[in-house]
Amino acid sequence: MNRFGDIIRKKREGKGVLLRQLAAMIDVDAAIISKIERGERKARREQVERIAEALDMDKKKLMIEYLSDNIAYEIIAEDSAMDVLKVAEDKVKYFRQNK
Amino acid sequence: MNRFGDIIRKKREGKGVLLRQLAAMIDVDAAIISKIERGERKARREQVERIAEALDMDKKKLMIEYLSDNIAYEIIAEDSAMDVLKVAEDKVKYFRQNK
DNA sequence: TTTACTTTTGACAAATAATGTCAAGATATA
DNA sequence: TATATCTTGACATTATTTGTCAAAAGTAAA
Numbered sequence: 001m002n003r004f005g006d007i008i009r010k011k012r013e014g015k016g017v018l019l020r021q022l023a024a025m026i027d028v029d030a031a032i033i034s035k036i037e038r039g040e041r042k043a044r045r046e047q048v049e050r051i052a053e054a055l056d057m058d059k060k061k062l063m064i065e066y067l068s069d070n071i072a073y074e075i076i077a078e079d080s081a082m083d084v085l086k087v088a089e090d091k092v093k094y095f096r097q098n099k
Numbered sequence: 100m101n102r103f104g105d106i107i108r109k110k111r112e113g114k115g116v117l118l119r120q121l122a123a124m125i126d127v128d129a130a131i132i133s134k135i136e137r138g139e140r141k142a143r144r145e146q147v148e149r150i151a152e153a154l155d156m157d158k159k160k161l162m163i164e165y166l167s168d169n170i171a172y173e174i175i176a177e178d179s180a181m182d183v184l185k186v187a188e189d190k191v192k193y194f195r196q197n198k
Numbered sequence: 199t200t201t202a203c204t205t206t207t208g209a210c211a212a213a214t215a216a217t218g219t220c221a222a223g224a225t226a227t228a
Numbered sequence: 229t230a231t232a233t234c235t236t237g238a239c240a241t242t243a244t245t246t247g248t249c250a251a252a253a254g255t256a257a258a
Contacts (some may be wrong), residue, residue: 001190001194003190018100018203018205019204019205020132020205028246028247029247029248030204030205030206031206031247031249031251032247032248034206035206035241038206040119040206040207041246042245044246049197060178060179063177064182064186065175067174067179067187068183068184068186068190069184069187070113070166070173070194071170071174071183071184072187072190072191074166074169074170074192075191075192076191076195077189078162079159080159080162080163081191082188082192083163084163084170084217085167085170086185087163087164087167088166088167088168088170088184088186089181090100091100091167091171091175092171092174092175092181092184093170093181095100095171095175096102096175098100113250117232117234118234118235119233119234127217127218128218128219128220128221129217129233129234130218130234130235130236131217131218133234133235133236134235139235139236140216141216141217143216143217162233199258200257201256201257201258202255202256202257202258203254203255203257204253204255205252205253205254206252206253206254207250207251207252207253208249208250208251208252208254209248209249209250210246210247210248210249211246211247211248212246213244213246213247214244214245215244215245216241216242216243216244217240217241217242218233218239218240218241218242219238219239220237220238220239220240221236221238222235222236222237222238223234223235223236223237224233225233225234225235226231226232226233226234227230227231228230228231
């Protein structure tokens with residue numbers, strides 16, 4: 001089980017891409033990528049898309065990692081975290097059907 | 100299936116409490132409660148706790164409704180919303196065990 | 199160790215988003 | 229109509245997020 005940051009760091013290093021190179025590709029400061037990879041900061045949605053492109057990754061899969069990371073982080077400290085996720089699931093299903 | 104706002108509106112009306120009365124109890128402007136009940140604005144966590152107290156509701160249950168609403172709203176527009184929730188579930192489980 | 203290079207850190211500024219306030223408008227009811 | 233409640237929207241305030249930068253720390257080769 002890897003976090004979003006770990007996933008992109010592994011991919012980046014596997015391809016031999018430097019922080020500043022990836023930074024240039026997605027047009028941000030290298031410091032930001034460093035922080036994102038170590039989980040110190042959240043990426044922005046557009047950055048996730050650009051990272052996927054730059055590192056030749058599946059955009060949808062990476063987005064799922066990104067969004068699930070955000071959600072997990074949001075509720076991991078709650079006793080009822082699992083209940084919250086189950087209710088959220090019900091709500092997504094229900095409110096999609098009932099507009 | 101009800102949203103957070105619907106739940107508290109029903110409860111408030113059922114008890115015959117006016118917006119401005121509830122507002123006074125939780126120390127916010129009545130406009131804010133109005134917006135929260137109609138889903139126009141998110142409540143703050145502290146407000147959820149105070150609302151539960153003021154309306155004599157189960158604080159934990161209400162918090163689950165609140166948090167799940169936030170999450171559902173966050174991803175309902177995603178094609179992969181259900182996948183995101185499943186992965187989030189795995190992550191919560193995993194990262195709790197592995198500190 | 200020195201040098202050259204990469205990554206990390208933290209302070210700060212800028213931008214964006216969340217929250218609160220208020221008064222006027224809408225709605226409902228007697 | 230008169231009274232009370234609720235809603236709306238513009239605006240101010242506050243908080244959070246995001247970006248920038250330079251210095252510090254880490255890494256590896258000569």
